Amino acid sequence: MNYLLSKDEMDAAFHSISMDFKCYGAVEREGEVVFDRVNSFGGISEERSRYAPKEFLISRNEDVLVLGTQDRKAVFGVKSCDLKGFYIMDRQILGKDPFYTEKRRNTLFANFVCNEPCDGGFCSSFGGPVLDEYDLQILREGEMYHVMVSEKYDGYFSSFQREDSSYFTSFKEEFNRKAEPLQVEGVEDRMKWDSKLWKEYASRCISCGACNFSCPTCYCFDLYDEGGERKREWDSCILGGFTSSSAGNIRNGLDERLRQRFYHKFVYFKRSKDTYLCTGCDRCVEDCPVDIDIKEVITHDYSGE
């Protein structure tokens, strides 16, 4: 359902949600926007958080021998590009990774739709910033809030004023005019295994893994024992040891690992899960110390190679 709320009504809705959930929101702390506990809707920042909110569902590092009960959490102020990452990951890991699944089911995300395209971001290329899947999707218009609510959470809003979806529809059209989508469709057929891009990137990449860690769709992790615990820790396919085994290493070369990252995002995931493993958030580009730009992988003219 769609609703139109004033700021006070948003506060009231927040309040009723906070009766059932521990509330978190994007807030500024020491010059950085991070997620922290919040107790009113008014204090939530519209700026994008420094890091994707991936940690709400996949801890950087945790013991996987014990799955404790998970708190019900509501997270406000997640940007659409970051939220979409979870819906994409769901297709591979929901229902299989018990930790992710348990946290996912207990977490409500309220995403803020950006009023203007951001620098560098290309979410419109992947259908953003108005999402098809969401819990609460919030688009501010001056002092008013347009809210799309999924069936599961409709109860929190049913006493407010209903509206149709036309505002979102025309907003989306306008947004796409300002941030023209890249030609993504078909990239899985255009990309070339032997493209010169991979070697060129490898000559610059320093294998730091920042691109994976900052990505809202990267879910890979490493498992290892430490003390009495079996730890899961975020891992990166760019690191040399990612595929090394007693049978050898199938991706010894950094160019092969970079290619793997892009093939997984645009070819393999598309084939197996019918969607791209990217939301256009641009985080990997911003965090890459050597300016490797995934947009080039999409727009590069492979036919000329």
Added chain:
Amino acid sequence: MLSVQGVGEGPISVASGAGRQLLFTIRDIGTVTSKLKTSRYVGVRGPYGTSWPWKEYDEIVAVAGGIGIPPIRSLIEEMNGAGRGKDIEVLYGARTPSDLVYKKELKDWSKSIEVHLTVDRGEGEWNGDVGFVPTLLKKVRLSKNAAVFVIGPPLMMLNTVKEALSIGFKADRIYLSLERRMECGIGVCGHCNVGEFYVCEDGPIFNYSRVKEQRELFL
């Protein structure tokens, strides 16, 4: 997946047939495998992934290289248990005679089924075949409609597939058991992918036709 708490976990095949006491055959090669033998407790998680589809075929040629033999052992036990022992032929090769695993089992099996052995390098009292595993395919008595189950090091699998195809076995009846680094075993950690497949959940046993286009298949 077998684990030693405080040390780690790794993927190990079940070497015994269904309904029997669990048996594993492990090569001591690293962190976990070196501790499994002496550890008082061993963690077992699974089983995961696909198994040999032997019930779908009338005849089966099982080709193993190196330490790839444990999953063939369970296959033989299963087929024997179902009274189908005569429908399988086993081809097995290792680097040297002392690298052949299951010497006692091999002797027992050869009483009732065709077992062909080869080594890359003869040694000591070896008077059997010398040469790579794929060369044994020519000795197979079963028909070319037989399914071919292949497990072993990448180069051995590649050459076995080539040879099998060239002498008339059918691509869609060849099955490969792939080996990749594995950690979770359930399709969530991302380590074991081959193209769009995760070996742990879509495999490890794949129909060759399904994966033959994969660029990293035999790397």
